[in-house]
Amino acid sequence: MKNMTWALSLVVGAALALGACATLSEEECVTSDWRRLGETDGASGKPIGFVAEHQAACSKHGITPDAAAWRAGWDGGITTFCTPANGARLGAEGRYYADSCPIDLKDGFEAPYYANKKVYDARQHRDQLRSRIDVLRYEIDEIRDDDKERREKRREIERLRDDLWDAEDELRRAEDDLRYERFADLVGR
Template identity: 90%
Template sequence: MNKTTWSVPLFVGVVLALNACATLSEEECVTSDWRRLGETDGASGKPISFVAEHQAACSKHGITPDAAAWRAGWDGGITTFCTPANGARLGAEGGYYADSCPLGLKNGFEAPYYANKKVYDARQRRDQLRSRIDVLRYEIDEIRDDDEERREKRREIERLRDDLWDAEDDLRVQEDLRYERFADLVGR
């Protein structure tokens, strides 16, 4: 494949990818209720710097967003996002947090978020180890004549069982810590 043959599709792909990154279309830049958009962005946990994404998208169309109206909306929206219950929910789901909560709301949101996120991460680790052990057991059953390969897979299972034991212990510890601090948000 010569340089011209692959460079045209590459260029088109880059242009499409850059346009896909834009937060707003030209029509949205023209018709947006900036206060409501800021409120929506805040309520979904977008950081205050997210207005720059809208500014960049709209500047491509020669439009300047109303940053003051967006900020006023964001200030209202972020208070609905940065609640202890929402932090607990987002952490329990393994959701991403963009460090967007203002100082006055930060601890109330982050403490249950991180406690639940640690439980989520520990559970993910445990489940990955269980899955790997299951795959190895299946592979052992499929091996017909190679005793050395079978022994190696059994040794790997033993190593993984030790890791699984540690992962299960870590999960119990994280669940207990979370429950001690946030029993009212856990609903055990």
């Protein structure tokens, strides 16, 4: 089953790599320590199929990477990426997650990642609405002798205030969920 999953990952990765830029130069293909490269890729959260991108880049130079060594390195590197603390940090920063954590590490990483990412996204949404309202207020102050345009902008501000109210409520819920998640971790669920 593990070999089948590995082969499927390679096929999917190869398909994705067709349109991708080369990950390695010819010199890097020749001199790479494939185990170390796999460890680096894993530690940075690259998915298991990422080796296919290296294979595609190196095949252009007639070089075949050592996929087994890369995989052995990736297995070690991904364990340093898929930690609860790293998930929390990446989510709080709004960073992308490539769904790369293996099943045995997935829950520990994803629960804090998604709880923190939800807060990040809610803050972003709230801040965008506030910014749009500020721009409209400025535009209203700059309008000269056009009551119709001023009224339209005021109506838009009122609609955005309703959206802002909802966004602030969404943020409060996300922060409450995050506090609950942290508390649950403290008491050991």
